[in-house]
Amino acid sequence: MTGGTVISARPATQVQSPNVRRADPCTLVIFGALGDLSRRKLLPAIYSLMKEHLVADSFRVLGVSREDGQTDDTFRTEMRKALGSSDEIEDVDADLWEELCKRLFYCSADLTCAEDYQRIGERLKQIEADRPEEQRNRLFYLAVPPSVFEAIVRNLSQSGLAPRTRTADARPWVRVVIEKPFGRSLETAQQLNDLVLGLFAEHQTYRIDHYLGKETVQNVLVLRFANSIFEPIWNRQSIHHVQITAAESVGVEERGRYYEEAGVVRDMFQNHLMQLLSLTAMEPPPVMTANAVRDEKVKVLKSVRWMTPETIPQNAVRAQYTPGAMAGKHVPGYTQEKDVAPDSTVPTFAAVRLYIDNWRWTGVPFYLRSGKRLKHRVSEIAVQFRTPPHLMFGGQPQGAMRPNTLVMRVQPNEGVSLNFEVKVPGAAVALTSAIEIAPVDMDFTYAEAFGEVAAPAYETLLLDVMIGEATLFTRSDEVEAAWRVIDPLIQYWDAHKPKRMPTYAAGSWGPREADELIERDGVEWREPAG
DSSP states (O other): OOOOEEEEOOOSSOOOOOOOOOOOSOEEEEETTTSHHIIIIIHHHHHHHHHTTOSOTTOEEEEEESOTTOOHHHHHHHHHHHHHTOSSOSSOOHHHHHHHHTTEEEEEOOTTOTTHHHHHHHHHHHHHTTSOGGGOOEEEEEOSOGGGHHHHHHHHHHHTSSOOOSSTTOSSOEEEEEESOOOSSHHHHHHHHHHHHHHSOGGGEEEEOGGGGSHHHHHHHHHHHSOTTTGGGOSTTTEEEEEEEEEOSSOOTTOHHHHHHHHHIIIIIIIIIHHHHHHHHOOOOSSSSHHHHHHHHHHHHHHBOOOOTTTHHHHEEEEEEESEEETTEEEOOGGGSTTOOTTOOOOSEEEEEEEBOSTTTTTOEEEEEEESSBSSOEEEEEEEEOOOSOOOSSSOOBSOOOOOEEEEEEESSOEEEEEEEEEOOOSOOOTTSOOBEEEEEEEEEHHHHHSSOOOOHHHHHHHHHHHTOOTTSBOHHHHHHHHHHHHHHHHHHHHSOOSSOOEEETTBSOOHHHHHHHHTTTOOOOOOOO
């Protein structure tokens, strides 16, 4: 499906930058400081926060990794290289880098070895020596594989580096950020929750999903609850269906070993797509606080109809990408990728039909899809409204009548568009004659409307952790509720290997089976532009 004429939408008045709260003084301890996440996302986010004067003057960063040969100076050199190659920073300011450089420190440690945490503690004492006791706040970021989560949280607690605090306003505070995936199944997620919450309070635990730092994801709530034109029609009476797409144009690249264990469902559905679904479908919270928002998200996830062995074959499709062309270049299929088994049946694409059994959404299908090596890198939420019940224009309008669609683009080109039908200009016609109708899009983009690109997700989320704002982070019961939706699908597919794995060519929009899944409802997938 393609869009029609575009009508640009701009702010009614000049929008002033909001007053953003500055972070508390703290030391950010990054476990896995020389890894890919730290280099590509965390350090650029720290640089941007400093550029915008959003961190305290006494803010410091302690990088922790296994490499013995590193010193403060060599670590700083590595981080300067990372900034220089970042696609989130156009040009590194020399003066700003010098200021950041002085705040970077390094400590070598085996994160699974309890004795090494004494060394980390000594470095923290040196770094925090010039700060009053109440300002010795600590933020521990686990930028490491999930296999070492358990060892790290145990050692942090037992070493005394991260004591449990009773209340969120206790000073100095200690907070722990845990990256996805949070568990591999409902059972392992519950075990990890039990472990973490046995050592730290919920207000100290920040389970991060970078999708929630996207500007448009946050804007879903504003769009729904701050605009009276949308909320009254945000229900089963007016909405025909919802499509949520998270498409990636890249393959598994160097992550073949991880992907063989995870697959697309664990990698994307349990976290990213469940988050987008819950924000789209949740009820309005009584107040815009972290717990109020998360309460409503959990209610939605608990209302999702469970998939069963009897319903999964009719409501879910899996597939793998085969060789194809991307940007004019030949790319290999999944089973030709590094560290992937030649006979692998791990899905790189999945499409699922879900229903939410509550008063607002009963009978409205939610179609979710995600995959590697699709035509464009794009994530969006598309809300399609019902077609008019009756056309009274005298004759059948010329041209296909398309239902109205509200699209919230998460990435790239973040923004919102609304599609609707208009009469094509021309000579007056009799009421009994055919009227030519065409679709148009009212389109809003953040970059065009506000003259700047939205802050990268990790910049937003890091600042939120440092100020203690937990709205965009996942609570323990929310993690488990999402796993209850997804776990039956993973278990069924693990137990029922396909005799013939459905495939799709790299550079396409997925397998024919996904089209058939949605066409049975008289619907077709959108083909969003990249």
